[in-house]
Amino acid sequence: MKLLYIANTLTGAGGLQRVLLLKAGYLAERMGYNVTIISANDKPGKQIFYPVSPLLNCIDISPAKPDRITYFKSYAKLLNESINAVDPDVIIMCDNGLKSFLLPFILKKKRKLVYERHTPKIVKIKNASGNALKSFTDTLLYRFMDYSAAQFNKFVVVTQQGKSEWKSKNLDVIPNPLWFDTDEVSNLAAKRVIAVGRHAYEKGYDRMFTIWKQVIDKYPDWTLDIYGDDNPDYNIRQLALDSGLTNGVNFLPPTKNILEAYKNASIYLMTSRYEGFGMVLLEAMACGVPCIAFNCPVGPAEIISNNEDGFLIEDGNTDAFTKSVITLIEDKELRSQMGERAKTNSRAYNLDVIMQQWDALFKSL
Structure with missing residues (x-):
C-alpha cells in the first residue's frame, strides 16, 4: 500500500x-x-x-x-x-x-x-x-x-x-x-530543571520565568535549562531579563542527544498555553523525571496523573505552580516516587x- x-x-x-x-x-x-x-x-x-x-x-x-x-x-x-x-x-x-x-x-x-x-x-x-x-x-x-x-x-x-x-x-x-526505549533513568540528584520546546508565545515562557524567579529567590543554587531554537520574533532571553532573571537560566540549542539532558535533570516544567499532545512530557517521564505542567488544552491532563507521577496545575495559576516546584526541590523522596511512577506510566505509549x-x-x- x-x-x-x-x-x-x-x-x-x-x-x-x-x-x-x-x-x-x-x-x-x-x-x-x-x-x-x-x-x-x-x-x-x-x-x-x-x-x-x-x-x-x-x-x-x-x-x-x-x-x-x-x-x-x-x-x-x-x-x-x-x-x-x-x-x-x-x-x-x-x-x-x-x-x-x-x-x-x-x-x-x-x-x-x-x-x-x-x-x-x-x-x-x-x-x-x-x-x-x-x-x-x-x-x-x-x-x-x-x-x-x-x-x-x-x-x-x-x-x-x-x-x-x-x-x-x-x-x-x-x-x-514514545520514540525511544531506555532502561536508564535520572537519579534526580542534580539541582537542575529542564524545559524543551520552540521559542513561541504559546509555550508560555513568560509564565515560566515568573515562576522560576520565585523559585531561585529561595533556591539560587538550582538552574533551569531551556532547549530550543532562538526566535527573533519572540525573544525569550529578553523575557527572562524582564522577569528579573539575570542568572539561573541557561538557553541551549536543540540537541539530537536530548535523552542525556533528561537523564541529568530532576524536574521537567511545561507552562504552555496550549499543546497538541505534549510529547516532551512523555519523553521526560520515560527518563524517570517528574513533570509539572499547567492543565492547558489539550494534552497534559492525559499524560500526567496528578499527584502520582507529577503535578497538573490550574491553568495560569503561577503561585500554585511555584509551590509545586518548591515541593519537589525540597522533597527528594517524593521526586523519586513520582519519577518511578512516571517511568512506569510512560510505557502505555x-x-x-x-x-x-x-x-x-x-x-x-
Whole structure:
C-alpha cells in the first residue's frame, strides 16, 4: 500500500517532525508500506534534523511566497503534481496550518484522505482580543474547519480531549508513540530543571520565568535549562531579563542527544498555553523525571496523573505552580516516587502498540 504524508516542514526540531519521521520509518521498514512525505514550507538548503529511514521518499515542494494568494496557487499546483506522480492509496495530512483544511477541495482526483491533527482547534489564541468581529470570524473559521474535517475518510486526533473539539463522525484517537526505549533513568540528584520546546508565545515562557524567579529567590543554587531554537520574533532571553532573571537560566540549542539532558535533570516544567499532545512530557517521564505542567488544552491532563507521577496545575495559576516546584526541590523522596511512577506510566505509549492502531486504520479504509 502506498502512503503519502503531507507536512508543513520536515526540517524543524519539534515533536511533530520527530513523530512523523518515526512513524513513517516504522511503516516502511517493519510493515512494508511504500511511504512518501511531502513538505510544503521548508527553507531552501536546510537539512532534516531527525534521522530519516532510507526507505522513505521525502519531497520538498515549498513554493515561493511573494504573497499569500500566489503561495496558495503554487501550493495547490505543486501538491497535485506530486500526488499524481506518487499515486498513493492513502493521503495523510499532517500540516496543522489552515491550508491543510483545503486539501479535500484542491485535489484533482478523489482519494482516500486521513487528517492527523496535532494541535487543538484554538488556532488564533495569540491574537485573541475578545471583540465582536473576531468572535464572528472565529465562528466562520471553526464552521469551515468542521465542514472540511467531515470530508476526510478519517480525522485522527492524539487526545480524547482533542476529540471533544470536533463534530465529525469520522473521528479516531491515536496518541503519539514514545520514540525511544531506555532502561536508564535520572537519579534526580542534580539541582537542575529542564524545559524543551520552540521559542513561541504559546509555550508560555513568560509564565515560566515568573515562576522560576520565585523559585531561585529561595533556591539560587538550582538552574533551569531551556532547549530550543532562538526566535527573533519572540525573544525569550529578553523575557527572562524582564522577569528579573539575570542568572539561573541557561538557553541551549536543540540537541539530537536530548535523552542525556533528561537523564541529568530532576524536574521537567511545561507552562504552555496550549499543546497538541505534549510529547516532551512523555519523553521526560520515560527518563524517570517528574513533570509539572499547567492543565492547558489539550494534552497534559492525559499524560500526567496528578499527584502520582507529577503535578497538573490550574491553568495560569503561577503561585500554585511555584509551590509545586518548591515541593519537589525540597522533597527528594517524593521526586523519586513520582519519577518511578512516571517511568512506569510512560510505557502505555509503546511504539509497537501505537503503530498497530495505525496499521489497522489504513487497512480499514
